[in-house]
Amino acid sequence: MTTQPTSPPPAETPTTTCRYVGPSQQPCPEPAQSEAGLCFWHDPTCSKGDPQVQPRLEALAREGRSLEGYALRGADLHGAELTFGDTSRRVNLSHADLSRASLRDAHMFNVDLRGANLMKAQLNGANLNNARLEDANLLGAELDGTRLERVDWGRHLHQETQARQAHRAGQDALAMTLYGEAEEVYRVLTQVTERIGHFSRAGHFYHKEKVMRRMQMRPWSREWAWSKLVDLLCGYGEETDRVIGFSLLVMLFCAMLYFLLGVRGPEGPLTLNPAAGLARNLFMFGDCVYYSVITFTTVGYGDIIPVGLTRVVAMLEAFTGAFSLSLFVVVFVRKMMR
Numbered sequence: 001m002t003t004q005p006t007s008p009p010p011a012e013t014p015t016t017t018c019r020y021v022g023p024s025q026q027p028c029p030e031p032a033q034s035e036a037g038l039c040f041w042h043d044p045t046c047s048k049g050d051p052q053v054q055p056r057l058e059a060l061a062r063e064g065r066s067l068e069g070y071a072l073r074g075a076d077l078h079g080a081e082l083t084f085g086d087t088s089r090r091v092n093l094s095h096a097d098l099s100r101a102s103l104r105d106a107h108m109f110n111v112d113l114r115g116a117n118l119m120k121a122q123l124n125g126a127n128l129n130n131a132r133l134e135d136a137n138l139l140g141a142e143l144d145g146t147r148l149e150r151v152d153w154g155r156h157l158h159q160e161t162q163a164r165q166a167h168r169a170g171q172d173a174l175a176m177t178l179y180g181e182a183e184e185v186y187r188v189l190t191q192v193t194e195r196i197g198h199f200s201r202a203g204h205f206y207h208k209e210k211v212m213r214r215m216q217m218r219p220w221s222r223e224w225a226w227s228k229l230v231d232l233l234c235g236y237g238e239e240t241d242r243v244i245g246f247s248l249l250v251m252l253f254c255a256m257l258y259f260l261l262g263v264r265g266p267e268g269p270l271t272l273n274p275a276a277g278l279a280r281n282l283f284m285f286g287d288c289v290y291y292s293v294i295t296f297t298t299v300g301y302g303d304i305i306p307v308g309l310t311r312v313v314a315m316l317e318a319f320t321g322a323f324s325l326s327l328f329v330v331v332f333v334r335k336m337m338r
Helices: 053-063 158-168 172-195 199-215 222-234 240-261 278-296 310-337
Strands: 263-265 268-270
Touching: 158 172, 158 199, 172 199, 199 222, 222 240, 222 310, 240 278, 240 310, 263 278, 268 278, 278 310
Parallel strands: none
Antiparallel strands: 263 268
């Protein structure tokens, strides 16, 4: 009796993994489920409205899985626990699409949201303490009651970065639109951070809001020039250091003019004299600095007198000094009253 050869079992079709590769270059281990070669989480065409999406996402976060680039537009993640048990580690939601998602009362402590799309996301009552939000799109996001302690906002918000790139590329119409959006986001963040008592951060956002408004003005117009001057002098009322720096520069510049043009001291002229030697010239320059300071502060003891063109310099310095001292008081009191 001859034994008939048996045919080998059919080969299993290999499972293709998701082709998504984000900025971190970390491959996604999930199986591909769409013609585009993307998994359920990265495929923007897959609806995330299923009630099981939230517990599945929470489980992945607890496992330490990277959630980079997940397409979660419109997902209902109300009260989601998107955090590790070990709070020193971050859940990676960078570059994820969370636009129009409901994240009310979600626990997202220490979460990485760099480059994430949070446009019109509902973040009311969410815990975003220690979160990273560099380059996140916050246009229209609801932030009432959101906990925002020690958040890393980055140097510029998303719209500002995009606007500056468009401006450099010569896309002026797009740049103006993005500057307007950036102004809106900075205005909202100013109000939100002021309400929760983060006054220093609120001042920073207020300053950025005014800069974004200036970027929408016609360069070198009267309105633009005035806005730029106010920024340089006091950072739109938020930078006392700028007032102090401006005052010191004016006093030093005027002292040099007094030294070069000459003023009359109690023992004779105070002016540059190469024949007098280095020590004597330094001493006379010190007297000119002293005279510049008392002129700027409008004290005027009368021991040193301007002559010739220095009378015009002294007049302008006294006017500038009175203005600068008043401006410093206003800016300082404004910050203290906050």
